[in-house]
Every structure is written in structure tokens, then in C-alpha cells.
Amino acid sequence: MLQHLIRQDADLRMVPTDRAELTTALQGLREELATSPDPDRIRVLTRWIGIAQMSLGNYDEAHTSLRQSLELAITSGNVRAVIATELNFGDAHRYAGDIETAETFYRSALDTARGTCPELLDFALQHTGKHLTERGNLTGARTHLQEALRLRIAKGNTELVESTQAALDRVDTLLGNAAAAAPNKWSRRWTAWLQTRTTVADASQWHAGFPAIREQVRGLAAHQRVQPRHLRDHPFPAEPVAAMAAEAEKALFTDGYLHNGKRNAAVGEAANQFATQVDLAALVARSTGLAVEQPHTGVYIGYTEGQSLDFHLDESGFGDANLIICLQRTRPTQADKASTTVFISTASYLECDLGAGSGVVFDGALTPHGRTPLGVGESITLISLGFRARDQARRTLTNLPPAPA
Structure with missing residues (x-):
């Protein structure tokens, strides 16, 4: 009016x-x-x-x-x-x-x-x-x-x-x-x-719609410091994973906050001990070729039935490399398809099915990523860790392609 x-x-x-x-x-x-x-x-x-x-x-x-x-x-x-x-x-x-x-x-x-x-x-x-x-x-x-x-x-x-x-x-x-x-x-x-051009919610449309975003994604990929890699060969020790799962469950319930459609919570002592017991920086470096410092930040993430995380880019301050580790998972055996972490690469959509104790490393600031919707009775608890590159020059993002109009 x-x-x-x-x-x-x-x-x-x-x-x-x-x-x-x-x-x-x-x-x-x-x-x-x-x-x-x-x-x-x-x-x-x-x-x-x-x-x-x-x-x-x-x-x-x-x-x-x-x-x-x-x-x-x-x-x-x-x-x-x-x-x-x-x-x-x-x-x-x-x-x-x-x-x-x-x-x-x-x-x-x-x-x-x-x-x-x-x-x-x-x-x-x-x-x-x-x-x-x-x-x-x-x-x-x-x-x-x-x-x-x-x-x-x-x-x-x-x-x-x-x-x-x-x-x-x-x-x-x-x-x-x-x-x-x-x-x-x-x-x-x-x-x-x-x-506005793709969504985690409808995988049946991914490949049909991919040609329309391929060139723009290729411009992002040219600057990526880390390519997505599922760390199947590096399962994390069961005991600290279980300790973090218990800590995360309590933190998400008592201090969790809603963020992008799922719950987040600050990491605590169990996560800090895990980071001192396992040389995560060395693991990321071996897996990706990028020399990084020990993780400088971390967050627990909890998804339950019906929740998802649509495609996005992380804000650059979280890290030059990101490591997501699955801490706990409930997946009904009768489910047709489980929820996955999904990335958009220069060639296609890449799905990563994480089980408890396994992880995936990627460059969250430059790799479009998300999580497909969880089905009936499904839940998953994760920890996401951010790493800074040891080489200061690798931390500085310059000449990045502008977001398409």
C-alpha cells in the first residue's frame, strides 16, 4: 500500500x-x-x-x-x-x-x-x-x-x-x-x-539439470584446495567415536540450537581428547595433499527423520579443509535409500554414505555440499572439524568467480 x-x-x-x-x-x-x-x-x-x-x-x-x-x-x-x-x-x-x-x-x-x-x-x-x-x-x-x-x-x-x-x-x-x-x-x-537451481530433496532431477550449472561449478572447482574424499581406508577408533557420540547426544539435547534445518552444538572434552589422540592434521594431509594445522574449530551436528541440508557453500572462516566424521547412525534395514552427504563436482553429483566411524574430507568453502533427507526412523550424529592450511597463501581466496546472476 x-x-x-x-x-x-x-x-x-x-x-x-x-x-x-x-x-x-x-x-x-x-x-x-x-x-x-x-x-x-x-x-x-x-x-x-x-x-x-x-x-x-x-x-x-x-x-x-x-x-x-x-x-x-x-x-x-x-x-x-x-x-x-x-x-x-x-x-x-x-x-x-x-x-x-x-x-x-x-x-x-x-x-x-x-x-x-x-x-x-x-x-x-x-x-x-x-x-x-x-x-x-x-x-x-x-x-x-x-x-x-x-x-x-x-x-x-x-x-x-x-x-x-x-x-x-x-x-x-x-x-x-x-x-x-x-x-x-x-x-x-x-x-x-x-x-534456486538444484536441491538435495529431488535426486531424480540431478542429472537432468546438471548441464545448466556445470560451467559455474567448474569455475568454483578450479580454486578448490581439497577434492572430496571418502575416508573408507581410515576408520576412526571405536572408543573415542563412542565417547564423542555420547557427548554429542547430550550437547545437542541440552545446548543444541537450530541451524539450517538441523541441530548444532559446541564440541566438548571428548572431542578435544580425540583431537589429541589422533593426528588429524597428518590424516588430512595424507588424504588430500594439503598440509594443514590441527583443527581449530568443530561442531556437533544432529539430524533426525525428515531433516536435510540443502546445497550450500560454507563461510570461508570455518576452514580450508573440512572433515566430517559420522559418530552414530540409526538406519532401518527396510529403508529403500539412506540419507547421504552429497557434493556437486565438475562431472556430476557425488553421494557419500557415512557409517559410524567413517569420514569424508572436502573444501567446504568451494565445494557445494549438503545432506539428502533422512527417512522414517533414520538419525545421524556427526562432528564437523575445520582445518587451516599451513601455507598462508593457500588460505587466501583471490580471483574467485562471482556468483552467477
């Missing part, structure tokens, strides 16, 4: 494109409101009057109009309208500096969207992510915005994807990672492009 008269400023807050024009349009809405007998139309008008007043900086007036719109949405049982208006109400309080009240509205909208209106979940995550950014909870903000990005990529709406990418770029900058912001933006744009 007024979208063309409102833009986002450098802080990603709504402001007028032209203050005089928005003020004139606002007056028109007020005149219509004074004569409209339709409660549904009144709800829409009061919501947009509230948004306009918020964009103009008139927060008390915005609160009054949005409160009226929200009451009408609740009375009519229009869940979509309730969520949308709660998000606007949260913004109006956040802009006015009332952070606690804003948090109440964002959380209510987010909970409702998750439970009953998934088509608006990306909007709830986006608004909540911006709120957390301003609160200084940058880790929480990134988690919410990354989930919003995944959902918006699936929607295929370029404008929404770019809006979320802008919010993520701001979080990176605030985290003090200004130098990393450019490559991270690059990886997100590549991920968005990949996910």
Missing part, C-alpha cells in the same frame, strides 16, 4: 523515501479510515497508518494505530494479520527504544508463525534477527537470520533474499569481521544461486 514510499536506512530501519510524499499518502489513508464501515478494511488501514507513522518517527501515534489493527486482527481470528501486525508493533517499540516490549511482540509472532503459519516464519525470523542485532546478541541474530535466509531462498524471492543478506552483512560487520564480510557475502550469494 505504501511500500514504494518507504525504504531501509543504513541501520536497516524503515524511513520515508520522501517525507512529504509519505505524509500526504498518510493523510489519504486517514480520510479513507474516517468513512470506511468495513472492519477488515479498517484493520488494513490502521496497520499501514501505524507503519507510516513509525517510518516518520511518530511512535506514539504508531502505537495507537497498530494497537487498533492488532485488536481487530485478534477479534477476526486472522492469524496471518496478527503475526504481521505484532512484527510491526515490535518494530515500533524497538524504534522508540522500548526493547523489552518489542521482545514480547517478536517472540509472540515467532512462536505463532512456527506453530500455525510457517509461510510467515521467514518474516518473523528476519524481524527478530534485526531486534537481536540491536540488542547486541549477534550470535542469536545470525542464527535467526541464517534460518530466514534458508527459507527465503526456498521461496525463490530475490528481493527477500537480498534483504536478509543485507542484515547478515551488518551482523558480520558488527562482529568485527569486516574483512570477512565480503567473502561471507560471496558464499551466501553462491548458496542462493545454487538453491
Whole structure:
């Protein structure tokens, strides 16, 4: 209704494109409101009057109009309208500096969207992510915005994807990672492009659609420091694998957080002991030809029935080589096809079926990868480890191909 008269400023807050024009349009809405007998139309008008007043900086007036719109949405049982208006109400309080009240509205909208209106979940995550950014909870903000990005990529709406990418770029900058912001933006744009052209969910279409992305993937592969390799010949010792599996199960349950459709958790003492008992750097070097340091980071990952991870590129800071080890797996014997780790190479899609104690090494920043959906009764627990190249020059990614338009 007024979208063309409102833009986002450098802080990603709504402001007028032209203050005089928005003020004139606002007056028109007020005149219509004074004569409209339709409660549904009144709800829409009061919501947009509230948004306009918020964009103009008139927060008390915005609160009054949005409160009226929200009451009408609740009375009519229009869940979509309730969520949308709660998000606007949260913004109006956040802009006015009332952070606690804003948090109440964002959380209510987010909970409702998750439970009953998934088509608006990306909007709830986006608004909540911006709120957390301003609160200084940058880790929480990134988690919410990354989930919003995944959902918006699936929607295929370029404008929404770019809006979320802008919010993520701001979080990176605030985290003090200004130098990393450019490559991270690059990886997100590549991920968005990949996910609009292929998906882990439909393997039957992979080969038919592959010619359309072959040349672009070839440009990525030219810079890869490590080719995907399934370490079948190097099974990891059963005892430390079992210890990590037990630690991961507890961590994922108590401290796990949702990330890209599955649960992640920080590694603990069992993983640290494993890294001292097994010379992982030597193993990666022997398997790939890339001399690396011992792993500098790691995360537990848990998938359950129905979960998957669509094709993506990792942000470059995770490592120059990545090692995924399967810690535990439940796979019903009657299942037609098990979930696999899958990569896109210059020749085709490569599937890697990991059993407990086996691993795969690859360059996650430059190799599109994901996990196909888990079937009925299936679960898998992994540890993902990041390694830095010993040669500083191998860590610097230059002349990378831009993400296709």
C-alpha cells in the first residue's frame, strides 16, 4: 500500500523515501479510515497508518494505530494479520527504544508463525534477527537470520533474499569481521544461486539439470584446495567415536540450537581428547595433499527423520579443509535409500554414505555440499572439524568467480 514510499536506512530501519510524499499518502489513508464501515478494511488501514507513522518517527501515534489493527486482527481470528501486525508493533517499540516490549511482540509472532503459519516464519525470523542485532546478541541474530535466509531462498524471492543478506552483512560487520564480510557475502550469494537451481530433496532431477550449472561449478572447482574424499581406508577408533557420540547426544539435547534445518552444538572434552589422540592434521594431509594445522574449530551436528541440508557453500572462516566424521547412525534395514552427504563436482553429483566411524574430507568453502533427507526412523550424529592450511597463501581466496546472476 505504501511500500514504494518507504525504504531501509543504513541501520536497516524503515524511513520515508520522501517525507512529504509519505505524509500526504498518510493523510489519504486517514480520510479513507474516517468513512470506511468495513472492519477488515479498517484493520488494513490502521496497520499501514501505524507503519507510516513509525517510518516518520511518530511512535506514539504508531502505537495507537497498530494497537487498533492488532485488536481487530485478534477479534477476526486472522492469524496471518496478527503475526504481521505484532512484527510491526515490535518494530515500533524497538524504534522508540522500548526493547523489552518489542521482545514480547517478536517472540509472540515467532512462536505463532512456527506453530500455525510457517509461510510467515521467514518474516518473523528476519524481524527478530534485526531486534537481536540491536540488542547486541549477534550470535542469536545470525542464527535467526541464517534460518530466514534458508527459507527465503526456498521461496525463490530475490528481493527477500537480498534483504536478509543485507542484515547478515551488518551482523558480520558488527562482529568485527569486516574483512570477512565480503567473502561471507560471496558464499551466501553462491548458496542462493545454487538453491534456486538444484536441491538435495529431488535426486531424480540431478542429472537432468546438471548441464545448466556445470560451467559455474567448474569455475568454483578450479580454486578448490581439497577434492572430496571418502575416508573408507581410515576408520576412526571405536572408543573415542563412542565417547564423542555420547557427548554429542547430550550437547545437542541440552545446548543444541537450530541451524539450517538441523541441530548444532559446541564440541566438548571428548572431542578435544580425540583431537589429541589422533593426528588429524597428518590424516588430512595424507588424504588430500594439503598440509594443514590441527583443527581449530568443530561442531556437533544432529539430524533426525525428515531433516536435510540443502546445497550450500560454507563461510570461508570455518576452514580450508573440512572433515566430517559420522559418530552414530540409526538406519532401518527396510529403508529403500539412506540419507547421504552429497557434493556437486565438475562431472556430476557425488553421494557419500557415512557409517559410524567413517569420514569424508572436502573444501567446504568451494565445494557445494549438503545432506539428502533422512527417512522414517533414520538419525545421524556427526562432528564437523575445520582445518587451516599451513601455507598462508593457500588460505587466501583471490580471483574467485562471482556468483552467477
